[in-house]
Amino acid sequence: MGEGETQGTRGKHFFEDPGFWGFIHRSFTKSIGYTDDDLKKPVIGICNTFSELNKCHSHFRELTEFVKRGVWQAGGMPMEFPTISIGEPYVKPTTMLLRNLMAMDTEEMIKAHPLDGVVLIGGCDKTVPAQLMAAVSANVPAIVLTGGPMLNGRLHGQTLGACTDCYRFTLEHKAGNLTDRELAEAENAICRSDGHCMVMGTASTMASIAEALGMSLPGCAAIPAPDSRRRHMAELTGKQIVEIVRRDIRPRDIITPQALDNAIRVTMASGGSTNAIIHLVAIAGRLGVRLPLERFDEISKETPFLLNVRPSGAYQMEEYFEAGGVPALMKELEPLLHGGCLTVTGRTVTENLRGVAVLGREVIAPLGQPLAAEGGIAVLRGNLAPRGALVKQTAVSPHLRRHRGRAVVFASPADMAARIDDPLLDVDEHSVLVLKNAGPKGAPAMPEIGQIPIPQKLLERGVRDMVRISDARISGTSYGCLIVHAAPEAAVGGPLALVADGDEIELDIAKRRLQLCVDEAELERRRLLWSPPPPAYDRGYGLLFLQSVLQADEGCDFDFLLPPELREASGVNGSGGTAGSGKGERR
Numbered sequence: 001m002g003e004g005e006t007q008g009t010r011g012k013h014f015f016e017d018p019g020f021w022g023f024i025h026r027s028f029t030k031s032i033g034y035t036d037d038d039l040k041k042p043v044i045g046i047c048n049t050f051s052e053l054n055k056c057h058s059h060f061r062e063l064t065e066f067v068k069r070g071v072w073q074a075g076g077m078p079m080e081f082p083t084i085s086i087g088e089p090y091v092k093p094t095t096m097l098l099r100n101l102m103a104m105d106t107e108e109m110i111k112a113h114p115l116d117g118v119v120l121i122g123g124c125d126k127t128v129p130a131q132l133m134a135a136v137s138a139n140v141p142a143i144v145l146t147g148g149p150m151l152n153g154r155l156h157g158q159t160l161g162a163c164t165d166c167y168r169f170t171l172e173h174k175a176g177n178l179t180d181r182e183l184a185e186a187e188n189a190i191c192r193s194d195g196h197c198m199v200m201g202t203a204s205t206m207a208s209i210a211e212a213l214g215m216s217l218p219g220c221a222a223i224p225a226p227d228s229r230r231r232h233m234a235e236l237t238g239k240q241i242v243e244i245v246r247r248d249i250r251p252r253d254i255i256t257p258q259a260l261d262n263a264i265r266v267t268m269a270s271g272g273s274t275n276a277i278i279h280l281v282a283i284a285g286r287l288g289v290r291l292p293l294e295r296f297d298e299i300s301k302e303t304p305f306l307l308n309v310r311p312s313g314a315y316q317m318e319e320y321f322e323a324g325g326v327p328a329l330m331k332e333l334e335p336l337l338h339g340g341c342l343t344v345t346g347r348t349v350t351e352n353l354r355g356v357a358v359l360g361r362e363v364i365a366p367l368g369q370p371l372a373a374e375g376g377i378a379v380l381r382g383n384l385a386p387r388g389a390l391v392k393q394t395a396v397s398p399h400l401r402r403h404r405g406r407a408v409v410f411a412s413p414a415d416m417a418a419r420i421d422d423p424l425l426d427v428d429e430h431s432v433l434v435l436k437n438a439g440p441k442g443a444p445a446m447p448e449i450g451q452i453p454i455p456q457k458l459l460e461r462g463v464r465d466m467v468r469i470s471d472a473r474i475s476g477t478s479y480g481c482l483i484v485h486a487a488p489e490a491a492v493g494g495p496l497a498l499v500a501d502g503d504e505i506e507l508d509i510a511k512r513r514l515q516l517c518v519d520e521a522e523l524e525r526r527r528l529l530w531s532p533p534p535p536a537y538d539r540g541y542g543l544l545f546l547q548s549v550l551q552a553d554e555g556c557d558f559d560f561l562l563p564p565e566l567r568e569a570s571g572v573n574g575s576g577g578t579a580g581s582g583k584g585e586r587r
């Protein structure tokens, strides 16, 4: 440790205590192989979220070893620890139920232990936002290392992407265009390596956001999981965390309102997942910053769509990596970015982008010749969603961007599952499918079922897209005219609860309009007849979730995890608090 440098002191106090507890801490730590010399180094926690219940994290044991190597090389002392790990395909009813639990788990593990710094290894959809929320609240020096996307799926010379093609294959199988054998072949070919989904779904979007915020090292997001350069990135991350501990650079020095703008801009230019909006609002909330949906729409309107990656484009993360990854996209966006934001390199965004170039113009379009004039996500308003609804406009069929049609209403996800393929369902390709009670408190936990299936009889007639509206979420890998996150949700009496079969609904994406064409007197009559659905939980974590979760436009965090000043400003009555002052534990 050089003179004048700031060194982590949490581990130091832990091990240098002259009394009983110092004895215990040293004795117990040395018993697992660390030496007295090691105990003098900054203690670096490595949050390893390996789990066999999370396919996207299957390689994290190995990745953790490379992080440790970097920590040792830089003069730190690595200590690995687990938290819960949430894998998108397995967790029921939805991983969103557990995002806040993972954020609490991670925050409390960081705060409760003698860590001077922490490397957070995440990948699958909800894990990176949970870790970023925790990093802001704990405010101990931290770097996010994402696990990287899978290699492209391959079948009969075709490139496949999870899970965009998972929808396509199951849809075509349902329509009778694919045999059972062909479906099984696709199952075997689509996910052929370690890593998370390899289109610009939520995992790739959140990895890009971690990088755009400045919380991952430049270039981290797009390196494929099995590529040797991801191991190099892990080692570099291990070295760099020791450096930022020495320089006392903390998440709140990095994640500022300007950095959030940069992250939103990268998301919009990338055709990123609608889920990113909920997560960014939640991350900002931990800072005490209210991030209104208008800010996303403002940035979307002034950010050209540049990234030709599925589900909004033609390529996948592997080609994005070869084209230069997030640094190359940020280089193209540089005139629109806040270049002075600090990052985990210890340098600013502008300094990081020096010498960076776009290496594949077919993947990253020039700012002056974008793929579309606006960003990927549009925020809709109207009497059907007074607090906003989202649509990934880059994935909408052009003929549906402006549409008026009759509502076909499903009262709940169960009702939808029971009736969607009923041959007697009164529906045609002009209908607007409406799903209620699939929001944060409704379904519960806002599952990714906003991609309401096209009814079988319409599928057989060749229909592949329809206007679909819900208070649910969608997977970042979804495509089609899917209007989601309608707020307030139906289960708390939002206007979606009042829609009836046959009502006319008007959508105009260019005008950002979503309107239920029913007069106010009739809506008021229906409002008086409305009653909330029965709660899904009556005990345990599920009950805590129902009592504390905020609406989609507020980030779906728990009210009591917001800093008190934001709770007061929002008029939220927190039910207690683990966040303390909300300012983290400054040493």
Ligand code: FES
Pocket (backbone or CB within 6 Å): 056, 087, 088, 089, 123, 124, 125, 163, 196, 197, 201, 203
């Ligand atoms: Fe983990 Fe898609 S299932 S990222």
